[in-house]
Amino acid sequence: MAKKPKTVLSLCRATGVLHLGNYLGAVRDFVALSEDPNAECYFGIADLHALTSLTDPEKLRPATRQVARDYLAAGIDPQQSALFLQSDVKETNELFWLLCNVTATGELLRSKTYKEMSDKQPENVNAGLLMYPVLMAADILGPQADLVPVGDDQITHLEMARNIAKRFNHRFGETLRMPAPYRKSSIRVPGLDGKGKMSKSDGNGFGIAEEPEAIWEKLRVAYTDPARQRRTDPGNPDLCPIATIHRFVSPKDDVEKIEDGCRTAGIGCIDCKKILHGHLSDLLAPVRARNQKLTDGDVSDALAAGATRVRTRFQETVATVRERMGL
Numbered sequence: 001m002a003k004k005p006k007t008v009l010s011l012c013r014a015t016g017v018l019h020l021g022n023y024l025g026a027v028r029d030f031v032a033l034s035e036d037p038n039a040e041c042y043f044g045i046a047d048l049h050a051l052t053s054l055t056d057p058e059k060l061r062p063a064t065r066q067v068a069r070d071y072l073a074a075g076i077d078p079q080q081s082a083l084f085l086q087s088d089v090k091e092t093n094e095l096f097w098l099l100c101n102v103t104a105t106g107e108l109l110r111s112k113t114y115k116e117m118s119d120k121q122p123e124n125v126n127a128g129l130l131m132y133p134v135l136m137a138a139d140i141l142g143p144q145a146d147l148v149p150v151g152d153d154q155i156t157h158l159e160m161a162r163n164i165a166k167r168f169n170h171r172f173g174e175t176l177r178m179p180a181p182y183r184k185s186s187i188r189v190p191g192l193d194g195k196g197k198m199s200k201s202d203g204n205g206f207g208i209a210e211e212p213e214a215i216w217e218k219l220r221v222a223y224t225d226p227a228r229q230r231r232t233d234p235g236n237p238d239l240c241p242i243a244t245i246h247r248f249v250s251p252k253d254d255v256e257k258i259e260d261g262c263r264t265a266g267i268g269c270i271d272c273k274k275i276l277h278g279h280l281s282d283l284l285a286p287v288r289a290r291n292q293k294l295t296d297g298d299v300s301d302a303l304a305a306g307a308t309r310v311r312t313r314f315q316e317t318v319a320t321v322r323e324r325m326g327l
């Protein structure tokens with residue numbers, strides 16, 4: 001396959017089923033990027049990173065495979081893009097160690113994520129938490145990525161990868177490509193419990209390949225503006241997660257009708273949710289259809305092919321880095 005002008009690398013956490021928030025906030029953009037004829041995309045699932053806060057080894061492999069399956073269901077074509085598990089790329093570990101030697105310890109100790117994670121799991125402040133940004137730098141610099149889709153929470157890690165590349169190039173000569181951020185859409189999908197964003201750990205969302213009936217059962221009981229005790233009470237859509245999700249997935253006319261109806265008590269919450277359910281069902285129908293056709297073998301084949309492709313890129317980088325470092 002001919003090399004395309006820009007290389008895109010994205011790593012996602014091995015969290016299991018992808019929910020609507022993952023889809024609207026990231027995966028939908030990845031599918032669009034993967035269809036760009038100028039972009040060669042590598043989508044990794046960060047199972048090595050998951051070890052820094054591992055609680056149950058039995059759950060990690062199924063969670064990892066589920067993410068791969070959902071990526072394929074969402075529309076990532078494994079013929080076009082490489083979908084891989086981070087742990088299948090053995091070269092990452094070697095590059096990680098090589099890069100450790102051009103990484104400033106002070107920068108790692110000052111990392112906001114390290115401090116946050118140490119506070120979150122004080123009983124397990126392992127060295128992996130500290131070294132996490134170097135592993136991420138290896139993930140990014142190994143395939144010589146030009147663009148890395150990042151949200152606000154990951155921008156500092158990309159900055160550290162750039163610092164590591166800069167330091168390496170300064171010391172050993174121009175070798176590592178400088179990755180640039182590709183800003184992901186800033187869509188923040190609220191949880192159906194009205195308590196912040198949709199998240200797997202809070203169980204306040206639904207999977208992108210779930211059946212419409214199952215999604216409806218969750219929408220039906222979702223949090224709404226508490227001021228609407230009765231059908232005749234007016235509400236405030238700005239206080240309701242259902243209205244926010246409408247803004248992301250429903251046509252403009254429907255959004256206006258619903259917001260006006262909410263404020264004037266012209267529409268009830270169940271009818272409002274039914275309209276949203278209809279739009280969600282349409283949006284996710286292709287995902288569901290692809291998921292129904294996917295087999296375990298398809299997922300394994302995609303991951304094997306993706307690992308082979310990304311390893312080839314890593315091998316070139318590692319060989320040059322080794323040589324420049326005198327090995």
Ligand code: SF4
Nearest residue numbers: 225240243262269272
């Ligand atoms: S009518 Fe819709 S937007 Fe208004 S409170 Fe009910 S569910 Fe929320």
